[in-house]
Each structure stands twice: as C-alpha cells, then as structure tokens.
Amino acid sequence: GQxxxxxxxxxxxxxxxxxxxxxxxxxxxxxxxxxxxxxxEGPVLLIALYKAGELTSNGRxxxxxxxxxxxxxxxxxxxxxxxxxxxxxxxxxxxxxxxxKLTFGKGTLLTVNP
Amino acid sequence: xxxxxxxxxxxxxxxxxxxxxxxxxxxxSNPNLYWYRQAAGRGLQLLFYSxxxxxxxxxxxxxxxxxxxxxxxxxxSSKKLLLSDSGFYLCAWGFYVNSYNSPLHFGNGTRLTxx
Numbered sequence: 275g276q277x278x279x280x281x282x283x284x285x286x287x288x289x290x291x292x293x294x295x296x297x298x299x300x301x302x303x304x305x306x307x308x309x310x311x312x313x314x315e316g317p318v319l320l321i322a323l324y325k326a327g328e329l330t331s332n333g334r335x336x337x338x339x340x341x342x343x344x345x346x347x348x349x350x351x352x353x354x355x356x357x358x359x360x361x362x363x364x365x366x367x368x369x370x371x372x373x374x375k376l377t378f379g380k381g382t383l384l385t386v387n388p
Numbered sequence: 389x390x391x392x393x394x395x396x397x398x399x400x401x402x403x404x405x406x407x408x409x410x411x412x413x414x415x416x417s418n419p420n421l422y423w424y425r426q427a428a429g430r431g432l433q434l435l436f437y438s439x440x441x442x443x444x445x446x447x448x449x450x451x452x453x454x455x456x457x458x459x460x461x462x463x464x465s466s467k468k469l470l471l472s473d474s475g476f477y478l479c480a481w482g483f484y485v486n487s488y489n490s491p492l493h494f495g496n497g498t499r500l501t502x503x
Contacts, residue, residue, distance in 0.1 A: 307491050316394075316478050316494030317432075360430065366489065374420060374482060374489040375447075378432040
C-alpha cells in the first residue's frame with residue numbers, strides 16, 4: 275500500500291529556532307496535508323496543499339507541495355513552547371471521489387526547550 | 389460552523405466485554421466519516437470509512453465493526469474486546485462536493501484500555 279516516510283522522527287530544539295520536517299513517498303499524491311496533535315487530543319489541520327509547487331503559509335508555518343508531487347515539507351519559524359506536539363503529514367492519491375482516504379506519516383515529535 | 393464530538397473520552401474495559409464508541413458531527417450534512425486507531429501516540433491507521441447512511445467500508449480485518457445509523461452518527465463496536473484493541477480511537481469527517489475533497493477534521497479521541 276501507499277506509505278509516507280516522515281522525518282525526522284523527533285526533534286529537540288531551543289525556543290526561537292527554526293524547524294524543518296518533510297515527507298516523501300514513492301507514489302504521486304494529489305493532496306498534501308499537515309496536522310499537529312497535542313497530547314490526548316485529535317490532530318488539528320495546519321495547512322492544506324493541492325497543487326504541485328504550491329507554497330502556503332499559516333502564521334509562522336510554511337509548507338510546500340513538492341514539484342514531483344512525491345514530497346512535502348513543513349517549516350516552523352521562531353519556535354515557541356506551544357509548538358510542542360506531534361506533527362503529521364498526510365497525503366491523498368486521488369484528487370476527487372467520495373471515497374477519499376488519507377495516508378499518514380508516522381509523525382515528528384517536536385520538543386521545544388524554553 | 390461544523391463540530392465533531394466523540395465519547396467517551398476514556399474507557400477501561402475488561403477482555404471479552406463489548407464496546408461501543410460514538411461519534412457525531414454537527415453543522416454539515418452527508419459527511420464522509422472515518423474511524424482511525426492510533427497506537428503508542430504515533431501512526432494513524434484507518435479502520436473504517438463511510439460515505440453515507442448504512443455504507444461502511446473496512447480497511448483492515450479485525451475484531452471491530454462500524455455502523456452509521458444516521459447521517460451524522462458513526463459508531464465503532466466490538467462484541468468481545470481483545471487486549472490488542474487498546475489504543476486511541478479517532479473519528480474524523482470530511483466532505484466531497486464538485487470534485488473537491490476537503491481535509492479531514494478529527495474529534496478529540498477516545499483512549500481505550502483493555503485489561
């Protein structure tokens with residue numbers, strides 16, 4: 275089945291540093307999504323990407339849909355303690371259709387030291 | 389605005405007991421509904437999805453079943469729980485209209501511990 279390779283698995287950074295994480299796939303995806311999950315809660319959507327090459331920002335977060343459609347990255351600038359959590363990438367191979375299913379990466383655990 | 393509710397938030401059940409987790413969505417109609425399981429805080433595995441009332445697709449063979457008795461209600465069940473059913477269960481919804489698939493939006497999950 276489809277698999278997403280997300281890296282790094284974990285990161286320990288100092289407050290104020292920038293962060294970068296990425297996802298790669300052997301298959302082409304038509305949609306890339308980035309989620310953040312806080313402990314004991316469900317994942318929350320951060321950024322959605324729908325076109326190859328698309329670069330989208332949400333506050334201090336920036337994500338890009340790779341031009342090969344097989345990868346995506348997420349950058350967080352000037353990290354703060356509340357950025358702590360697990361970040362997931364997710365992709366969908368089909369751009370349409372009612373049976374829309376996402377494939378998730380295994381997540382990047384981010385720890386920010388104040 | 390749309391909201392999704394899951395309950396209970398936590399559950400401890402003995403092996404062999406039945407299970408019923410409920411998920412409801414408000415503020416939208418005819419959503420696609422999904423059940424995911426997350427083990428050890430990482431890796432979301434799709435268990436079931438539904439595109440309409442009574443329509444259930446299973447992704448992996450397992451001890452669980454799902455039902456959608458109403459448009460915005462999705463239920464995850466088991467007749468006899470196994471230890472391996474422990475985990476964090478997440479319900480999600482999305483929609484498809486005019487060739488556009490929305491991102492999925494998740495509930496806050498149910499932490500199930502089978503003892």
